[in-house]
Amino acid sequence: MEFLSSICPPEILCQILVGLSRMTILFIVASGLTLILGVLRIPNIAHGSLYMIGAFVAFSVSKWFGGGTTGFWMAVVLAPFAVALLSLVVERGIFAHLYEREHLMLLLLTFSFALILGDLVKVVWGGEYRTVQLPGSFKGPIPVESLPIPIYNIFLVIIGPFVALGLWFFTNKTKIGKISRAAAVDREMVGAVGINVSWVFAIVFVIGCFLAGMGGALVSPIVNITLGMDHTLIMEAFLIVIMGGLGNVWGALLGALIFGLTQSLGILIWPQFGIVFPYAAAVTVLLFRPTGLLKSTW
Amino acid sequence: MATLNIRGKESWLVPILFILLLVFPLVLTRFYTYLLALIFVSGLAAMSLNLVLGYGGIYQFHHAVFYGVGAYGAALTITKLGYSPWIGFLVGPLLAAFISLVMGAICVRLSKLYFGMLQISLGSLVWAIVYRWYSFTGGDDGIHGVSMPDLIGSTTGSYYFTLLVTAACLIAMYLIVKSPFGSALQGIRDNPVRSEAVGVNVKLHQLVALVIAGFFAGVAGVLFIVVDNSAFPDMLFWTLSLEILIMCLLGGWLTFLGPMLGAAMMVALRTFASTFTEYWTLIQGIILMLVIIFLPEGVLGYVNAKFKQLGNLASGGKA
Numbered sequence: 021m022e023f024l025s026s027i028c029p030p031e032i033l034c035q036i037l038v039g040l041s042r043m044t045i046l047f048i049v050a051s052g053l054t055l056i057l058g059v060l061r062i063p064n065i066a067h068g069s070l071y072m073i074g075a076f077v078a079f080s081v082s083k084w085f086g087g088g089t090t091g092f093w094m095a096v097v098l099a100p101f102a103v104a105l106l107s108l109v110v111e112r113g114i115f116a117h118l119y120e121r122e123h124l125m126l127l128l129l130t131f132s133f134a135l136i137l138g139d140l141v142k143v144v145w146g147g148e149y150r151t152v153q154l155p156g157s158f159k160g161p162i163p164v165e166s167l168p169i170p171i172y173n174i175f176l177v178i179i180g181p182f183v184a185l186g187l188w189f190f191t192n193k194t195k196i197g198k199i200s201r202a203a204a205v206d207r208e209m210v211g212a213v214g215i216n217v218s219w220v221f222a223i224v225f226v227i228g229c230f231l232a233g234m235g236g237a238l239v240s241p242i243v244n245i246t247l248g249m250d251h252t253l254i255m256e257a258f259l260i261v262i263m264g265g266l267g268n269v270w271g272a273l274l275g276a277l278i279f280g281l282t283q284s285l286g287i288l289i290w291p292q293f294g295i296v297f298p299y300a301a302a303v304t305v306l307l308f309r310p311t312g313l314l315k316s317t318w
Numbered sequence: 319m320a321t322l323n324i325r326g327k328e329s330w331l332v333p334i335l336f337i338l339l340l341v342f343p344l345v346l347t348r349f350y351t352y353l354l355a356l357i358f359v360s361g362l363a364a365m366s367l368n369l370v371l372g373y374g375g376i377y378q379f380h381h382a383v384f385y386g387v388g389a390y391g392a393a394l395t396i397t398k399l400g401y402s403p404w405i406g407f408l409v410g411p412l413l414a415a416f417i418s419l420v421m422g423a424i425c426v427r428l429s430k431l432y433f434g435m436l437q438i439s440l441g442s443l444v445w446a447i448v449y450r451w452y453s454f455t456g457g458d459d460g461i462h463g464v465s466m467p468d469l470i471g472s473t474t475g476s477y478y479f480t481l482l483v484t485a486a487c488l489i490a491m492y493l494i495v496k497s498p499f500g501s502a503l504q505g506i507r508d509n510p511v512r513s514e515a516v517g518v519n520v521k522l523h524q525l526v527a528l529v530i531a532g533f534f535a536g537v538a539g540v541l542f543i544v545v546d547n548s549a550f551p552d553m554l555f556w557t558l559s560l561e562i563l564i565m566c567l568l569g570g571w572l573t574f575l576g577p578m579l580g581a582a583m584m585v586a587l588r589t590f591a592s593t594f595t596e597y598w599t600l601i602q603g604i605i606l607m608l609v610i611i612f613l614p615e616g617v618l619g620y621v622n623a624k625f626k627q628l629g630n631l632a633s634g635g636k637a
Contacts, residue, residue: 135599135602
């Protein structure tokens with residue numbers, strides 16, 4: 021830490037850490053989005069709503085277990101599964117019958133789900149601000165050069181690479197992952213060799229939505245859980261996915277890194293226009309590489 | 319071709335409808351007059367989108383940007399620069415057309431979903447700037463109480479102004495759609511490769527269409543200022559873009575007047591529904607889902623198809 025602070029002032033270090041933990045959340049959500057986009061070709065606008073539902077479920081689960089350490093861990097583990105279950109019902113019930121429709125219709129269909137889910141959250145949880153209690157072990161900040169750095173942010177930064185590795189393992193080493201990559205390239209051929217493509221799609225969709233729920237659960241202790249948190253996040257996740265190249269999980273990681281860092285450092289440079297920087301970065305990337313930084317699966 | 323059959327029957331409907339709309343403010347309360355004006359504004363925005371979406375086959379996902387830029391352009395010219403509102407009304411649409419030209423020139427290299435995604439990124443950038451530039455745009459508070467000339471200051475006055483401008487824009491858009499340019503645009507939508515092969519400059523046609531659509535969306539934004547005297551950043555947020563898209567889809571995006579009908583249905587339903595429930599978004603979502611699943615060509619598209627069937631039956635009977 022002595023060494024780091026000699027090359028870089030501590031407040032910048034602190035902002036970088038904030039940016040990296042933001043990147044983790046963005047990456048987890050965006051990787052699910054890009055997985056669904058790459059394999060199923062659905063630009064899933066309801067993904068943001070699932071993230072929001074993940075956060076609200078995390079709140080309820082944590083409260084159910086009386087908050088504290090147990091409440092937090094149960095919330096982080098159970099909320100993504102609740103979201104995954106919900107997405108399975110939606111996929112089997114509606115999407116599975118409509119894959120043949122064109123992109124524009126699918127996009128609007130997912131928007132209709134975003135509208136419905138958004139209001140259902142209001143029905144269930146109401147409009148107040150909620151928050152999940154952090155367990156005691158995560159509460160204290162670690163002082164680095166007199167600047168307090170929250171432990172939870174460090175925890176988030178550590179989780180990110182594991183999710184990325186897990187996804188890499190799924191798509192490259194498991195049978196379903198390999199089939200799904202093949203189906204992304206040629207759906208009909210995969211069906212022709214006797215594989216039930218419909219169920220592979222369902223599994224990929226559910227995994228993608230699981231990640232949205234996980235992002236929501238992980239972010240729940242450090243933000244105000246509120247209605248409308250889906251709207252800004254889904255746009256950010258989309259920009260990250262486009263920047264990285266549609267369907268490319270590593271691209272999503274790169275995009276999330278750019279987005280998270282420009283956001284947190286932008287605030288240092290020009291506080292008022294902090295949120296403009298990541299959007300400007302996305303546009304700049306797309307001006308030079310319209311199909312994204314890394315190879316798209318499309 | 320399907321609509322040709324009923325166009326003959328439709329033609330006498332248009333003047334009657336126009337006269338009815340002229341008389342309405344005399345018999346309706348102020349609230350309903352305001353509501354009708356709001357329908358014209360949303361309808362014009364939706365129809366301008368349909369110019370590129372339905373007729374051009376271009377995936378313009380973030381059309382609300384031009385609507386918002388038109389509104390902000392006019393409002394800022396009036397409040398910040400202190401010019402006459404009439405000058406503001408000109409600045410709004412021209413600014414929207416200019417932004418559309420810049421964004422279009424960047425996006426038009428791409429097609430379909432990639433176009434839509436780049437366009438939505440650029441649009442979000444514009445939104446973020448408007449949303450944060452407190453000293454100039456008022457940030458998330460927006461601009462309120464934009465003063466209007468006396469002539470159109472009242473509810474009735476703003477209604478007639480909105481009606482006349484919307485009617486003029488509709489006629490202009492109809493002429494554009496029916497012009498050789500419009501035909502070329504529809505040719506590009508149906509088969510870009512073949513259009514290119516017969517010597518149509520595909521990208522240039524698309525760019526011109528985008529600028530025209532941006533201009534009319536800007537006019538709609540100005541009309542919103544006239545009706546509501548305010549502008550706010552949500553007018554450029556992506557959710558509004560998709561709401562405008564829903565209007566096109568609901569009314570029928572393969573028909574000329576469909577988006578206006580869709581806007582009328584959405585605005586009326588929203589007003590009606592919000593009197594007895596706070597869950598309007600839920601209703602909106604369910605309607606959208608049902609339309610996508612059961613009426614993918616929209617209400618007017620469905621009616622047209624039914625008319626065509628009837629027409630076929632009738633002519634089949636004669637023969």
